[in-house]
Amino acid sequence: MYCILKYICNEFHDTTIFKLMNRKIRMGMIGGGPGAFIGAVHRIAANMDGQIELVCGAFSSDPERSMQAGHELFLTMNRVYGSFTEMIRKEAGLPESERMDFVSIVTPNHLHYEPAKLALENGFHVVLDKPMTFDLHEAKLLKQLVAKSGKYFCLTHTYTGYPMIKQAKQMVKDGSFGNIRKIYVEYPQGWLSTYVEGGKSKQASWRTDPLKSGKAGAMGDIGTHAFNLAEYVSGLQVTHLCAQLNTYVGGRKLDDDGDVLLKFNNGASGVLSATQIAAGEENNIKIKIYGEKGGWAWQHNDANTLTVKWLDKPVEILRTGSSDLSPYASHNTRTPAGHPEGYLEAFANLYRNFSLCVRAYINNEKPAEEWLDFPGVEEGVRGMAFIDNVVKSSMAKEKWIDFIV
Numbered sequence: 001m002y003c004i005l006k007y008i009c010n011e012f013h014d015t016t017i018f019k020l021m022n023r024k025i026r027m028g029m030i031g032g033g034p035g036a037f038i039g040a041v042h043r044i045a046a047n048m049d050g051q052i053e054l055v056c057g058a059f060s061s062d063p064e065r066s067m068q069a070g071h072e073l074f075l076t077m078n079r080v081y082g083s084f085t086e087m088i089r090k091e092a093g094l095p096e097s098e099r100m101d102f103v104s105i106v107t108p109n110h111l112h113y114e115p116a117k118l119a120l121e122n123g124f125h126v127v128l129d130k131p132m133t134f135d136l137h138e139a140k141l142l143k144q145l146v147a148k149s150g151k152y153f154c155l156t157h158t159y160t161g162y163p164m165i166k167q168a169k170q171m172v173k174d175g176s177f178g179n180i181r182k183i184y185v186e187y188p189q190g191w192l193s194t195y196v197e198g199g200k201s202k203q204a205s206w207r208t209d210p211l212k213s214g215k216a217g218a219m220g221d222i223g224t225h226a227f228n229l230a231e232y233v234s235g236l237q238v239t240h241l242c243a244q245l246n247t248y249v250g251g252r253k254l255d256d257d258g259d260v261l262l263k264f265n266n267g268a269s270g271v272l273s274a275t276q277i278a279a280g281e282e283n284n285i286k287i288k289i290y291g292e293k294g295g296w297a298w299q300h301n302d303a304n305t306l307t308v309k310w311l312d313k314p315v316e317i318l319r320t321g322s323s324d325l326s327p328y329a330s331h332n333t334r335t336p337a338g339h340p341e342g343y344l345e346a347f348a349n350l351y352r353n354f355s356l357c358v359r360a361y362i363n364n365e366k367p368a369e370e371w372l373d374f375p376g377v378e379e380g381v382r383g384m385a386f387i388d389n390v391v392k393s394s395m396a397k398e399k400w401i402d403f404i405v
Contacts, residue, residue, distance in 0.1 A: 022363075024053040025355045028091060028100035028124075030084045030115045031107035033059030033069040035202050038129060039106045042156070043073075045347035046104065051355040055079060056100055058087040084115040092122040101358055102127060102152070108206045109214050113138040120149040125358050127154045127351070131224045131387065132380030134214050136405075139384040146377045152361065154354040155375040155383075157228045159285060161346035163320045164306040166373070167329035168289070168296050169233045171308075177291030180234055183262065183270035185226040187285045192218075192256050192276040195249050208254050216387045217254030219245060222285075223274035223390065224383040228375065229287055230272065231382065236264040238386070242400045243393035248277050260390055261400075304340050331370040350374045381405060 027046055032039015039059070046052040056079035059069035063082030070080030081087035091099045102125035105115050113133045116126050126146075132155055133139045146153045159165060172180065197204040206212040207221055214220050231237055240263040245255040256277045262270035275281075286299040294310040304320040318325065321337030332349045335341060353374045360367040385405040393401045 025051055025102070025358050026055045026100045027052050028087060028103045029054060029057040029059065030087065030103060030105045031059065031111070032057070033065050036106065037203055041344070041347060042104050042106050042127075042129070044344055046351045048344065048348035049352045051352060051359070056081065056087060056091060058082065058084045085118065088115070088118045088122050088124070091124075101125060101362070105129060108212045109220070110134045110212045113142060116142055117145055120145045120151055123149070123151070125152045125361075127156065127354060128380070129156050130228075130380070131214070131220055131383050132377070133384060136381070136384040136388050139381045143377045143381050152354060152357050153377045154350055155377070155380045156347065156350055157225060157232070157375040157379065158343065158347050158350070159225060159229050159300070160232050160375055161332065161349035162303050163325070163329040163333045163341065164298055164304060164318065165229070165233060166332055167318060167325050168298060168306055169235070170326040170328050171296070172233060172289065172291070173235055176293070177289070177295060178293040180236065180264075180266060180268045180289060180291045182290040183230050183234055183264070183268060184288045185230045185270070185286070186273045187222045187226045187275075188273070188278040188281040189222060189276040189283060190279045190281040192249065193279040195251055198251070208252055210253055213254060214387065215391050216245070217252070218256050218274050218276045219258050219390050220387050222276065223258065223260075223272065224386060225285060226272050226274050227386045228379055228383055229285070230262070230270060232375070232379075233287065234264065234268070234289060236266055236268060237382070238262050238403045239265050240400055240402055241389055241393055243390040245390065245394040258390065258394070303342060303346070328370055328373060
């Protein structure tokens with residue numbers, strides 16, 4: 001057993017983790033009940049590294065469905081609640097040795113702000129599904145609440161959790177490619193190629209409803225992923241954009257397709273495309289970045305590979321698990337080279353890093369820099385500003401606009 005623990009410790013470069021480990025971090029969940037998709041993904045991700053246990057939940061706005069979900073998850077039934085308000089207030093009233101440490105919120109967009117606000121006000125750390133809120137106003141209010149609370153806040157932009165995205169980010173940061181000049185990011189899906197929201201698709205129904213999703217459809221749902229990924233790996237920020245949103249399916253209330261031209265704060269230019277009507281496509285988000293000395297490309301369908309292209313030497317293929325990668329890539333890798341890691345592992349990296357920071361908080365310890373590498377409230381505000389600015393540009397006669405937060 002000692003040898004196994006020593007191997008794991010060396011692989012993850014986290015010697016402090018064993019010093020701090022005295023119990024699992026306790027999680028509550030809001031949403032993610034019967035018929036939900038992303039709630040199960042969150043629970044798998046949170047459970048993967050054995051750092052977190054689900055102890056309570058308000059899984060549905062229908063108390064009976066919430067109880068059904070709690071029963072199926074083998075929770076103690078007095079810790080399964082009929083509403084998020086009841087859950088947060090009752091959990092806050094429990095002894096510190098019993099109550100949840102943080103809450104994971106996996107509801108539709110219009111139900112993000114209020115439970116996050118109540119959780120922060122009652123002393124709980126928060127994990128929140130993206131986009132952060134229903135609109136930019138709520139996002140700014142939530143940013144103030146996070147700052148006032150002093151608690152950790154994680155926004156689940158999954159693709160930032162991949163080891164090779166971490167590697168690419170560090171190579172850009174250390175100047176390997178010189179000054180960045182061009183960024184291409186594309187997120188194609190095809191699941192909304194027809195009017196499925198008129199049937200039994202719960203996921204399609206709320207995502208295409210402006211009263212639940214907000215002012216953007218495809219750009220709010222997956223365009224924010226592409227935007228976040230571009231800023232994350234480049235270390236740059238968008239300063240101007242020019243957007244065109246389209247709605248191809250008859251009867252649909254929000255955009256299902258769009259393209260955006262981008263200008264960044266170092267002078268680089270970029271192109272962002274997000275569509276949910278590319279029939280036959282799944283979730284193969286792709287990104288390419290080019291600088292003075294070279295560039296790199298990554299795509300979701302081959303997430304363990306980073307293709308690096310140089311101006312004056314042969315192409316390099318970097319792979320997850322290799323011994324010569326950055327500490328950030330290595331820290332977020334679980335298996336030796338040649339063993340593929342995918343979406344659930346990337347999602348789990350967000351939870352793992354977040355839980356390590358919460359554990360450090362509880363133990364009055366300083367977290368390692370690698371642990372702090374997960375999307376937070378600043379990224380959430382910029383994501384909501386992206387939605388606002390894209391919609392504004394698409395509707396304007398003068399297409400290029402300043403990126404206003």
